[in-house]
Amino acid sequence: xxxxxxxxxxxxxxxxxxxxxxxxxxxxxxxxxxxxxxxxxxxxxxxxxxxxxxxxxxxxxxxxxxxxxxxxxxxxxxxxxxxxxxxxxxxxxxxxxxxxxxxxxxxxxxxxxxxxxxxxxxxxxxxxxxxxxxxxxxxxxxxxxxxxxxxxxxxxxxxxxxxxxxxxxxxxxxxxxxxxxxxxxxxxxxxxxxxxxxxxxxxxxxxxxxxxxxxxxxxxxxxxxxxxxxxxxxxxxxxxxxxxxxxxxxxxxxxxxxxxxxxxxxxxxxxxxxxxxxxxxxxxxxxxxxxxxxxxxxxxxxxxxxxxxxxxxxxxxxxxxxxxxxxxxxxxxxxxxxxxxxxxxxxxxxxxxxxxxxxxxxxxxxxxxxxxxxxxxxxxxx
Amino acid sequence: xxxxxxxxxxxxxxxxxxxxxxxxxxxxxxxxxxxxxxxxxxxxxxxxxxxxxxxxxxxxxxxxxxxxxxxxxxxxxxxxxxxxxxxxxxxxxxxxxxxxxxxxxxxxxxxxxxxxxxxxxxxxxxxxxxxxxxxxxxxxxxxxxxxxxxxxxxxxxxxxxxxxxxxxxxxxxxxxxxxxxxxxxxxxxxxxxxxxxxxxxxxxxxxxxxxxxxxxxxxxxxxxxxxxxxxxxxxxxxxxxxxxxxxxxxxxxxxxxxxxxxxxxxxxxxxxxxxxxxxxxxxxxxxxxxxxxxxxxxxxxxxxxxxxxxxxxxxxxxxxxxxxxxxxxxxxxxxxxxxxxxxxxxxxxxxxxxxxxxxxxxxxxxxxxxxxxxxxxxxxxxxx
Numbered sequence: 001x002x003x004x005x006x007x008x009x010x011x012x013x014x015x016x017x018x019x020x021x022x023x024x025x026x027x028x029x030x031x032x033x034x035x036x037x038x039x040x041x042x043x044x045x046x047x048x049x050x051x052x053x054x055x056x057x058x059x060x061x062x063x064x065x066x067x068x069x070x071x072x073x074x075x076x077x078x079x080x081x082x083x084x085x086x087x088x089x090x091x092x093x094x095x096x097x098x099x100x101x102x103x104x105x106x107x108x109x110x111x112x113x114x115x116x117x118x119x120x121x122x123x124x125x126x127x128x129x130x131x132x133x134x135x136x137x138x139x140x141x142x143x144x145x146x147x148x149x150x151x152x153x154x155x156x157x158x159x160x161x162x163x164x165x166x167x168x169x170x171x172x173x174x175x176x177x178x179x180x181x182x183x184x185x186x187x188x189x190x191x192x193x194x195x196x197x198x199x200x201x202x203x204x205x206x207x208x209x210x211x212x213x214x215x216x217x218x219x220x221x222x223x224x225x226x227x228x229x230x231x232x233x234x235x236x237x238x239x240x241x242x243x244x245x246x247x248x249x250x251x252x253x254x255x256x257x258x259x260x261x262x263x264x265x266x267x268x269x270x271x272x273x274x275x276x277x278x279x280x281x282x283x284x285x286x287x288x289x290x291x292x293x294x295x296x297x298x299x300x301x302x303x304x305x306x307x308x309x310x311x312x313x314x315x316x317x318x319x320x321x322x323x324x325x326x327x328x329x330x331x332x333x334x335x336x337x338x339x340x341x342x343x344x345x346x347x348x349x350x351x352x353x354x355x356x357x358x359x360x361x362x363x364x365x366x367x368x369x370x371x372x373x374x375x376x377x378x379x380x381x382x
Numbered sequence: 383x384x385x386x387x388x389x390x391x392x393x394x395x396x397x398x399x400x401x402x403x404x405x406x407x408x409x410x411x412x413x414x415x416x417x418x419x420x421x422x423x424x425x426x427x428x429x430x431x432x433x434x435x436x437x438x439x440x441x442x443x444x445x446x447x448x449x450x451x452x453x454x455x456x457x458x459x460x461x462x463x464x465x466x467x468x469x470x471x472x473x474x475x476x477x478x479x480x481x482x483x484x485x486x487x488x489x490x491x492x493x494x495x496x497x498x499x500x501x502x503x504x505x506x507x508x509x510x511x512x513x514x515x516x517x518x519x520x521x522x523x524x525x526x527x528x529x530x531x532x533x534x535x536x537x538x539x540x541x542x543x544x545x546x547x548x549x550x551x552x553x554x555x556x557x558x559x560x561x562x563x564x565x566x567x568x569x570x571x572x573x574x575x576x577x578x579x580x581x582x583x584x585x586x587x588x589x590x591x592x593x594x595x596x597x598x599x600x601x602x603x604x605x606x607x608x609x610x611x612x613x614x615x616x617x618x619x620x621x622x623x624x625x626x627x628x629x630x631x632x633x634x635x636x637x638x639x640x641x642x643x644x645x646x647x648x649x650x651x652x653x654x655x656x657x658x659x660x661x662x663x664x665x666x667x668x669x670x671x672x673x674x675x676x677x678x679x680x681x682x683x684x685x686x687x688x689x690x691x692x693x694x695x696x697x698x699x700x701x702x703x704x705x706x707x708x709x710x711x712x713x714x715x716x717x718x719x720x721x722x723x724x725x726x727x728x729x730x731x732x733x734x735x736x737x738x739x740x741x742x743x744x745x746x747x748x749x750x751x752x753x754x755x756x757x758x759x760x761x762x763x764x765x766x
Binding site: 332335 | 441467468469472473474475476477480481483485487488499500503504567569597599753754
């Protein structure tokens with residue numbers, strides 16, 4: 001895309017005569033694309049090498065560790081489905097971070113939207129009893145999405161119209177959402193038969209969301225993948241997404257251009273909140289059958305990690321969530337076979353996070369991946 | 383220093399490479415298994431030892447709920463022919479289903495103890511249906527006849543232990559005000575709060591108890607705040623019902639208050655401030671279940687018991703417990719050991735003035751009414 005744009009007003013640097021040969025153009029295109037893959041992959045490898053030092057210091061074998069990660073997370077149909085199952089809520093939770101990030105916002109309160117979405121879905125199921133599931137289940141999902149959109153959208157509105165820091169606001173709003181949900185689960189919406197584990201009334205067998213065909217993974221995975229694809233299309237292939245990225249790059253410039261920055265902020269945060277809340281909907285409709293304190297399982301926080309590792313690219317969220325799902329899936333086997341504590345996976349995830357953030361500074365520094373540096377050299381030689 | 387680390391790393395690495403055949407063959411094996419759609423690990427159940435799986439919702443060294451179960455698991459490890467596999471910090475989501483499946487499919491577990499209350503519905507029920515040859519026993523007393531026959535429940539009447547805690551606390555208290563840090567106002571917790579106060583009032587009817595609910599089973603910051611608030615309000619003996627009492631016990635001891643423990647023995651955390659504690663004794667139940675399986679029969683589906691059954695025990699008395707307190711508590715405990723001891727005895731009112739037990743009513747530990755307790759008895763400050 002960059003090769004075609006000729007900036008108006010700037011003198012063309014004899015480009016017509018000195019156009020690079022086709023092979024070089026392809027190489028340049030490949031190089032630019034490769035950078036976005038090579039740096040994160042290199043960072044993951046570097047992170048694992050550092051992690052290996054920890055393992056060696058404990059007298060454990062990094063190879064045995066890798067072997068167990070393979071077996072527990074990827075090496076069999078059971079392991080693969082285990083990883084996919086764990087990745088499902090992470091996809092939607094990560095979008096709650098990645099979408100607002102296009103506008104330069106750091107929203108970390110997805111956990112609240114997940115819990116609230118679950119409670120909204122369970123609450124909506126009650127008046128819908130008796131309706132055909134084909135109608136009622138989408139309405140439940142809509143109720144969840146609406147609640148999440150309102151909650152995180154409010155964070156966006158506070159940012160856009162009142163200048164409140166969205167990171168702090170979303171985190172604090174998340175605590176309020178969890179407290180509110182607990183209050184509803186233990187009060188207004190409580191099934192009196194749920195004695196020692198306060199829960200809402202069950203949504204009923206009819207409204208339960210099943211598994212993907214041929215898999216032992218619920219539909220949250222399918223919707224999560226679709227949501228990531230849709231989010232990618234929105235941010236990279238539409239004018240709205242383009243406007244959001246401009247506003248994310250420079251708010252003043254976007255405002256001078258007449259872009260509706262306030263509405264973009266509210267819209268993208270609301271959309272992120274809706275995605276996270278859908279994760280809560282699936283926890284209720286596909287897993288628990290009611291809303292209870294187990295909704296507050298920390299998917300929202302792991303989602304932050306996924307989004308940052310994916311550099312807020314909705315397409316990259318797919319492999320990253322799968323990788324983290326795999327690490328979490330193998331964590332049990334690692335505990336049992338290597339007698340390592342459960343925090344092992346967290347330490348690995350934290351290290352990866354750190355190294356990927358450090359890797360952010362490396363973009364544009366490797367000549368291999370940056371064709372404009374090749375040109376400089378050629379010019380210098382000439 | 384670094385050089386040495388790298389050197390050992392290298393040495394370790396090479397040794398482990400030879401010890402552990404992580405080879406391309408292995409990866410291919412995995413890929414082949416993938417394409418065949420079968421699990422690469424056979425179930426070593428028939429010939430090998432009996433493998434028992436334990437799943438905890440928190441860390442197994444939390445000085446609380448999970449540690450109590452882990453101690454039970456540790457007792458099984460000592461039995462020949464038993465292999466124990468454990469996993470901690472497993473969420474009450476599909477995660478726990480996958481953990482159970484992993485233990486069954488990869489480790490060959492034929493008896494699984496998913497110990498957290500929230501694991502039962504739907505997770506244990508789903509896995510019990512999926513794996514009819516595996517026995518599942520869940521802590522919490524939720525199993526009914528309608529549930530799969532290879533599942534079951536066990537639980538203990540630990541309010542008796544809190545009643546004994548209350549007796550010892552009453553002897554130690556000077557302010558005659560006690561404090562209770564509680565998680566959620568659910569029946570099991572309310573029974574413990576009521577038991578603690580009624581035990582104390584059996585010594586001195588003027589004693590009052592303030593309870594603070596944190597709203598979560600595990601929320602360290604609020605637990606510390608609640609402990610401080612109770613002590614600021616004049617309480618000089620603190621107990622609790624949260625998953626991990628570590629924070630409560632340490633905070634109270636540091637503030638100079640006495641502590642009665644819960645779930646497991648926390649005396650190491652409070653030293654001479656620790657009076658006694660109500661502990662689970664899961665080892666006795668787990669050993670029984672395993673013995674059944676080894677004898678070729680299914681363990682019972684529904685087990686409940688208290689002090690007399692050895693399901694619950696008391697921590698050894700701390701140095702601050704007076705001779706009078708010991709004699710008093712020991713006498714009541716002896717009474718409890720006979721079975722049928724009633725903590726809730728009429729006439730009794732709740733703390734809003736409503737009668738909860740008429741004159742002549744006595745609810746023994748196994749009374750069905752106690753499973754629906756929704757009140758705090760007179761003398762407790764706080765609302766359920």
